Amino acid sequence: MAEERPAKWGLVVDLDRCTGCNACIAACSMENNVPFVGEDEVAYGRALYWIRTQRYWEGEYPAVTPTFQPVMCQQCGNAPCEPVCPVYASVHSEEEQINLAVYNRCVGTRYCANNCPYFARVFNWFDYELPEPMRSYLNPDVTVRRRGVMEKCTFCVQRIVRGRQKARAEGRELRDGEIQPACVQACPAEALVFGDLSDPESRVSQLARSQRRYHLLEELGTLPRVTYLKGVGNHGG
Amino acid sequence: YTQMPEYNQTGESTYYASTCRECPAGCGILVRTREGRALTIEGNPNHPVNRGRLCARGLTAQQGLYNPDRVRGPRFQGRGKPTSPPRDLTWEEAVQVVGSALQKPPERIAFLLGLVPDHLFDLVSELTQALGAPPPLRYGALAALDGRTTLLEATRRLFDTPALPYFDLAQAEVTLAFGADFLQAWLSPVTYTRAYGNMRQGNPRRRGELIVFEPRQSLTAGNADRWVPIAPGSEAHVALALGGRVAELRGLPVPEAFRAVSLEEAARVSGIPAAQLEDLAVTFATAERPLALVGGSALTQPNGLVTAQAVLALNALVNNLGQPGGVFLTPAEATPAPLTAVSDLVRRMQAGEIEVLFIHGVNPLFELPAALGFAAALENVPLVISFAPFPDETALQSDYIFPDHSALESFGYQRSLAGADRPAWSASQPVVVPLYNTRATVDVLLAAAQAIGRALPYRDEVDFIQQKILPLLNAGGFYTAPEILTFWSRWLQYGGWWTPAAGLPAPRSPRLPASFGTLTPPPAPAEGQFYLLTYTNHLGDGSGANRPWLQELPDAMTTVTWNTWVEIHPTTAEHLGLKDDDVVRITTPYGAVEASVYRYPAIRPDTIAIPFGQGHTALGRWAEGRGCNPAQILPAATNPAGDPAFIGTTATLMPTGRRRPLARVESKDGVYGEH
Numbered sequence: 001m002a003e004e005r006p007a008k009w010g011l012v013v014d015l016d017r018c019t020g021c022n023a024c025i026a027a028c029s030m031e032n033n034v035p036f037v038g039e040d041e042v043a044y045g046r047a048l049y050w051i052r053t054q055r056y057w058e059g060e061y062p063a064v065t066p067t068f069q070p071v072m073c074q075q076c077g078n079a080p081c082e083p084v085c086p087v088y089a090s091v092h093s094e095e096e097q098i099n100l101a102v103y104n105r106c107v108g109t110r111y112c113a114n115n116c117p118y119f120a121r122v123f124n125w126f127d128y129e130l131p132e133p134m135r136s137y138l139n140p141d142v143t144v145r146r147r148g149v150m151e152k153c154t155f156c157v158q159r160i161v162r163g164r165q166k167a168r169a170e171g172r173e174l175r176d177g178e179i180q181p182a183c184v185q186a187c188p189a190e191a192l193v194f195g196d197l198s199d200p201e202s203r204v205s206q207l208a209r210s211q212r213r214y215h216l217l218e219e220l221g222t223l224p225r226v227t228y229l230k231g232v233g234n235h236g237g
Numbered sequence: 238y239t240q241m242p243e244y245n246q247t248g249e250s251t252y253y254a255s256t257c258r259e260c261p262a263g264c265g266i267l268v269r270t271r272e273g274r275a276l277t278i279e280g281n282p283n284h285p286v287n288r289g290r291l292c293a294r295g296l297t298a299q300q301g302l303y304n305p306d307r308v309r310g311p312r313f314q315g316r317g318k319p320t321s322p323p324r325d326l327t328w329e330e331a332v333q334v335v336g337s338a339l340q341k342p343p344e345r346i347a348f349l350l351g352l353v354p355d356h357l358f359d360l361v362s363e364l365t366q367a368l369g370a371p372p373p374l375r376y377g378a379l380a381a382l383d384g385r386t387t388l389l390e391a392t393r394r395l396f397d398t399p400a401l402p403y404f405d406l407a408q409a410e411v412t413l414a415f416g417a418d419f420l421q422a423w424l425s426p427v428t429y430t431r432a433y434g435n436m437r438q439g440n441p442r443r444r445g446e447l448i449v450f451e452p453r454q455s456l457t458a459g460n461a462d463r464w465v466p467i468a469p470g471s472e473a474h475v476a477l478a479l480g481g482r483v484a485e486l487r488g489l490p491v492p493e494a495f496r497a498v499s500l501e502e503a504a505r506v507s508g509i510p511a512a513q514l515e516d517l518a519v520t521f522a523t524a525e526r527p528l529a530l531v532g533g534s535a536l537t538q539p540n541g542l543v544t545a546q547a548v549l550a551l552n553a554l555v556n557n558l559g560q561p562g563g564v565f566l567t568p569a570e571a572t573p574a575p576l577t578a579v580s581d582l583v584r585r586m587q588a589g590e591i592e593v594l595f596i597h598g599v600n601p602l603f604e605l606p607a608a609l610g611f612a613a614a615l616e617n618v619p620l621v622i623s624f625a626p627f628p629d630e631t632a633l634q635s636d637y638i639f640p641d642h643s644a645l646e647s648f649g650y651q652r653s654l655a656g657a658d659r660p661a662w663s664a665s666q667p668v669v670v671p672l673y674n675t676r677a678t679v680d681v682l683l684a685a686a687q688a689i690g691r692a693l694p695y696r697d698e699v700d701f702i703q704q705k706i707l708p709l710l711n712a713g714g715f716y717t718a719p720e721i722l723t724f725w726s727r728w729l730q731y732g733g734w735w736t737p738a739a740g741l742p743a744p745r746s747p748r749l750p751a752s753f754g755t756l757t758p759p760p761a762p763a764e765g766q767f768y769l770l771t772y773t774n775h776l777g778d779g780s781g782a783n784r785p786w787l788q789e790l791p792d793a794m795t796t797v798t799w800n801t802w803v804e805i806h807p808t809t810a811e812h813l814g815l816k817d818d819d820v821v822r823i824t825t826p827y828g829a830v831e832a833s834v835y836r837y838p839a840i841r842p843d844t845i846a847i848p849f850g851q852g853h854t855a856l857g858r859w860a861e862g863r864g865c866n867p868a869q870i871l872p873a874a875t876n877p878a879g880d881p882a883f884i885g886t887t888a889t890l891m892p893t894g895r896r897r898p899l900a901r902v903e904s905k906d907g908v909y910g911e912h
Contacts, residue, residue, distance in 0.1 A: 023291065025791075039900045141243060143242050
């Protein structure tokens with residue numbers, strides 16, 4: 001059996017490729033059993049997007065242009081959401097070294113969301129019932145959350161676990177690019193790249209060394225595992 | 238639990254390769270199933286159209302399969318009249334009804350089909366031919382808003398082949414796009430989004446540049462390096478003037494057709510400064526790999542056919558036909574009918590010349606401009622049979638609904654793949670056992686034809702498909718087989734058939750006519766009038782409005798969910814005293830609708846825009862009574878190729894004094910709290 005070395009999972013978002021099409025949101029929601037909340041709740045800011053596209057307008061007409069930035073949990077190495085949880089529901093997983101929400105511990109204080117500088121955490125204000133037979137499409141690999149529970153992007157940890165189990169069963173190491181969270185797999189522009197940052201040869205590591213790289217709110221010292229590559233304009237930038 | 242399900246995975250999933258039917262692009266999908274349930278939909282990595290990628294519509298298709306509002310069995314509908322209460326039928330009765338309908342005088346039978354699936358169109362074509370009935374018409378709002386018939390007519394005139402063009406965007410270095418919102422709608426959004434990504438960062442030579450001419454910034458224009466807010470209807474003028482200038486700059490004799498418009502005149506009509514046009518002409522003419530593409534709002538207007546020819550000819554001027562980063566033609570026959578053919582059908586329905594109308598895969602009461610009069614004409618058809626899997630507007634106004642399986646329960650194929658870089662057929666297969674008492678429309682038609690003694694030589698749907706794909710057995714695909722059953726198992730396993738290497742026919746050098754056609758200068762809107770545009774976002778032609786996650790998905794540009802808005806330039810709104818979320822009445826000569834104001838900074842001040850896809854009066858709990866349908870206020874006018882001529886329509890805006898806050902995601906505070 002091949003010896004396993006711990007992986008350091010990371011994500012690169014190439015903003016020069018990203019078009020802002022939101023396919024990532026749809027892919028994420030269907031993979032992770034994320035409920036839809038309806039028009040009123042979206043308007044109250046209670047939509048349960050684990051990944052969202054921040055769209056800001058820049059410039060004045062006619063030189064006005066939107067900027068798109070997909071934002072999900074940044075999987076901080078130094079996560080502000082963790083020390084504030086009174087019940088240890090926001091923890092680092094031992095094996096993947098990413099930040100996870102333990103749903104059955106969560107008591108809904110929402111301290112973690114208040115302390116997250118990226119607005120990456122969303123709260124189940126209600127139970128969102130799916131009419132029959134819609135529950136048939138729920139993914140059995142992912143917990144269905146209920147009212148009063150905080151949730152957020154997990155880098156599709158169920159896919160990481162499955163990929164690792166598969167490689168282990170076949171007695172080999174994981175291949176670069178073998179594990180893809182749902183958003184990465186769907187992204188039509190191939191703007192998202194996922195992989196092992198501890199392997200300097202992996203595609204994600206190479207891209208994360210790009211001169212265009214930056215982290216969101218880098219000055220907070222949260223050590224995010226998500227790296228953004230700046231969009232390039234033809235006129236400066 | 239001590240181990241969350243995420244860590245405790247038992248069981249293996251079964252994957253089925255099939256074809257997405259949420260739009261006509263025909264992306265390959267892999268559906269992950271477990272214990273007979275379809276869970277998630279992923280892109281098929283080998284498929285030449287989407288290479289493993291997928292858009293939001295395809296990713297949420299299981300919400301169509303498991304939609305609680307589906308039609309669950311054959312039904313006598315009675316058009317909702319109280320005198321004839323609806324009742325459930327058996328399929329034997331249904332086949333009888335269809336059989337006797339097919340025995341009507343053949344010229345009085347009409348089939349109106351949607352853009353998918355192709356195998357049903359092929360079967361109905363054979364059936365109508367055998368009966369001596371007129372061939373089926375294929376219509377869909379997506380093709381109409383794309384201007385596909387115009388593109389086909391333009392390629393027929395220039396290259397002698399009516400084929401959908403394939404633009405090699407990934408390898409282009411300077412791309413001029415006229416109206417084609419290829420990142421969100423158009424021929425094959427996933428193909429072109431992938432190409433866009435590679436155009437930006439996948440080309441080792443240089444980062445591709447994108448310049449978009451549109452009156453309103455679409456998602457594509459929002460991602461462009463330069464957005465040129467062109468006056469609606471003046472695209473042909475600009476394309477002609479640019480062509481003339483590009484020919485001069487490249488030292489070629491200026492073709493006669495390009496002499497029709499001078500740079501100064503184009504500048505005057507389009508509102509783009511002449512210096513900017515000159516700069517764009519130089520950028521294009523001197524680029525290493527220039528590409529010009531055209532679609533959407535540049536075609537659905539009176540000058541659309543001129544625009545299409547001028548832009549395709551622009552590619553010929555820079556010699557990119559059949560070159561990397563250039564223009565190719567897709568090999569499969571594309572069969573959307575122009576709006577004029579549909580108006581002709583409506584006229585015959587109105588005149589009582591149609592005795593039976595079969596409808597599949599299209600929702601004309603929603604998708605067609607109301608001005609066309611389909612609703613009134615439908616009253617004059619004695620027998621209307623719908624095969625819709627959902628209770629949409631048209632199905633509820635039919636006599637019978639004989640529901641087809643939903644896409645994920647169906648066999649079939651798509652052979653017209655506008656996004657494939659090679660000859661390809663895409664295969665569909667059921668990924669789950671049908672949930673309800675539905676039946677494949679092909680099987681219903683075959684059984685009905687047999688019942689009346691006009692049997693076609695096919696046992697059932699699968700037999701029909703197998704006979705249709707026989708020519709592919711040894712046609713140089715990436716797999717071959719000695720006989721059909723072996724071939725069939727691979728066909729299902731891989732999700733279709735395609736050639737191992739990329740390669741599409743190049744268009745021949747065009748014979749440029751002396752003129753591409755007469756130019757209508759765009760009318761200037763009168764005081765208080767605005768150009769009205771409609772466009773498709775992720776809701777597409779509106780058939781996706783019953784998928785709750787598509788409703789919840791923020792519109793890419795405005796971040797609005799679950800509703801319709803009207804986009805107005807902020808200074809125009811200020812001038813009219815309108816604020817965000819004010820409900821306004823938008824009136825054209827054809828009707829009026831109401832929508833909430835969204836102050837949109839990236840639209841011309843003389844233009845307003847309403848997204849297509851909402852405003853359903855049927856189609857289930859998530860679609861009904863939500864927003865407005867711009868088709869209600871669009872004209873039935875057509876361009877010379879028969880596509881709709883929407884652009885140039887003007888509308889007035891009237892405040893209603895009411896407010897209806899839009900559920901926008903862009904404000905984290907929530908919009909309800911602010912007021």
